[in-house]
Amino acid sequence: MKDTHENTGLLYPYAKVAAQDQAPVRHPVVIVGGGPVGLACALDLGLRGTPVLLLDEAEGVGVGSRAICFAKRTLDIADRLGCGQAMVDKGVVWNVGRVFHGEGEIYQFNLAPEGGHRNPAFINLQQYYFETFLVERIHAAQAEGAPIEIRGGNRVASISQSDHVALEVETPDGTYGIEADWLVACDGARSPLRDMLGMSFEGRVFEDNFLIADVKMTADFPTERWFWFEPPFKGAGHSALLHKQPDDIWRIDFQLGWDIDRARELEPANVRRRVDAMLGEGVEYELEWTSIYTFQCRRMERFRKGRVLFAGDSAHQVSPFGARGANSGVQDAENLAWKLDAVLRGAPESLLETYEEERIAAADENILNSTRATDFLTPKSEISTIFRNAVLDLAGKYAFARPLVNSGRLSVPCVYDGLxxxxxxxxxxxAATRPGSACVDAPVGDGFLLGRLPQGFCLLALNCSAATDLCETVELEAAPGSRLAERYLGRAAQAVYLIRPDHHIVGRWPAFDADKINAALTRAKGG
Known part of the structure; x- marks a missing residue:
């Protein structure tokens, strides 16, 4: 079986550095883990001017497709970091999903956002490409002077903390020490750092396993998401999924059940037996990558311990259906990066408590949605199965039942209501642009709104003036009937929005009011 990683190369191969022969050097921020979350966080901090060191046990991007479905919000973040367009250009844009029950199609849906957005609703892109574009952007930023360093082949062996974090790091040339004012743990669902700190990872493990098979083939299947409940092909279990990726790679998921022999199921002959039954006789393909995963919905009780902060899969884990893992992890990174940067520049440390508050709320929302999807996909009782199948039957005939069908409700950004x-x-x-929500894109001149927003806090003034030295101001005309007016004014004639560095909305007013805006800004900065 060919390894899809074989052509990606070692993007940050191990190289001995002078610090390995010196007393431990103190860094403002150390990030452990070179997946999408760690790379995005390092790039974000570095572009803000905060020195950051990323340690990764590997020497390049990961093996296998793993996460493949990236949502518009993630692409908007990648745009801000300078690599979103490369991801969209390489990715497979899709909007249509089809839901089947047995041999028959129940219904289809279209996720295409209304016009006036730079990015599509979703793209399919192998995780190793997503990581590669982030690393390439980091290299470009380094060349421009951004203070980012990546050390591959560096494994954290131990951790301790007092008024700083102390790490012992193992390399091919031996062990050396590193110190950090703050450490961000992005080291995955099996997080060694979480174990070293004795932190819990609690939640629900579902009694079901799914086989992932990435196959390379030239097929005339449309670029759509196809999902089967009780599929008609032999060996697929109770559900199956088919998705297209770049390079003629197709993602196939089969539900295997709980009591399985994992090694046996991963034998190429057994994988091929299932794929052959799905694709039919005579279809030529190559197995690129296979894996088995168990549905798990759980999180840490706290995302922070002292000067160590957890993000992505190290902090929370959800089932893959719904594309909530990598997408929510990148949003963790964006939430944390501007707050760490602010604290290192003098903002109160209490600002970091809001990282926990907001991203725990997001994790709980994702876990709730993921748990509901998993319960619908894998009913565990006779009555649950009867209910699920009744919903599927109704959905094939009546539109009102279709929102009840849950084959993995797809990721949307969390709104920080009332936090x-x-x-x-x-x-x-x-409602879509109420305080707590992420900014919605809209056409502005020959570009888009999100591309006009600065790196820090800003005021967006529509059809009015907001002359102030409180923060940067973007003043725009929003013509009646325009997308900008529809999304930010509604029935109002003018408005002023206060927007955070991560493009979440702090507050909004019908006109500029210096006292109210200053109070909101002070609060949003942790005051």
Missing amino acids: SLTGEDALDGP
């Missing part, structure tokens, strides 16, 4: 940094909503404006 600490969310400010006043004095505008009777659209």
Whole structure:
């Protein structure tokens, strides 16, 4: 079986550095783990001017497709970091999903967002490409002077902390020490750092296993998401999924059940038996990568211990259906990066408590959605199966039942309703741009709104002036009937929005009010 990683190369091969022969050097931020979350966090911090060191046990991007479905919000973040367009250009854009029950199609849906967005609703892109584009952007940023360093082949062996974090790091040339003001643990679901710190990882493990098979083939299947409940092909179990990726790679998921022999199921002959039954006789393909995963929905009780902060799979884990893992992890990184940067520049450390508050709320929302999807996909009782199948039968005939079908509700950004940094909503404006929500894109001139927003806090003033030295101001005209007016004004004639560095909305008002905006800004900065 060919390894899809074989042509990606070692993007940051091990190289001995002078620090290995010196007393431990103190770094403002050390990140452990070179997956999408760690790379995005390092790039974000470095572009803000905060020195960051990333340690990765590997020497390049991961093996196998793993995460493949990246949502618009993640692509918007990647745009801000300078690598979103490369991801969209390489990825497979899809909008249509089809849901089957047995041999028959129940219904289809279309996720295409309304017009006026730079990015599509979703792309399919192998995780190793996503990581590669981040690493390439880091290399470009380094050349431009961004203070980012990656050390491959560096494994953290031990950790301790007092008024800083101390690490012992193993390399091919021996062990050396590193110190950090702050450490970000992005070392995955099996997080060694979490274990070293004695942190719990609690939640629910579902009694089911799924086989992933990435196959390379030239097929005339449309670029759509196909999902089967009780598929008609032999050996697929109770559900199956088919998705296209770049390079003529197709992702196939088969539900295997709980009591399985994992090694036996991963034997190429047994994988091929299932794939052959799905694709039919005579279809030529190559097995690129296979894996088995168990549905798990769980998180750490706290995402912070002292000066160590956890992000991505090291902090929370959800089932793959719904594309909530990598997408929510990248949003963790964005939430944390601007707050760490602010604290290192003098903001109160209490600002980091809001990282926990907001991203635990997001994790709980994802876990709830993922648990509901898993319960629908894998009913565990006779009555649950009867209910599920009744919903599927109704959905084939009546539109009202289709929202009840849950083959993995797809990832959407969390809205921080009512949380600490969310400010006043004095505008009777659209719900999609209420305080706590992520900014919605819209056409502006020959570009898009998100591309006009600066790196730090800013005021967005629509059809009015907001002359102030509190933060940067973007003043735009929003013509009646325009996408910008629809999404940010609604029935209002003008508005002022206060927007965070991660493009979440702090508050909004019908006109500029220096006192109210200053109070909201002070609060949003941790004051």
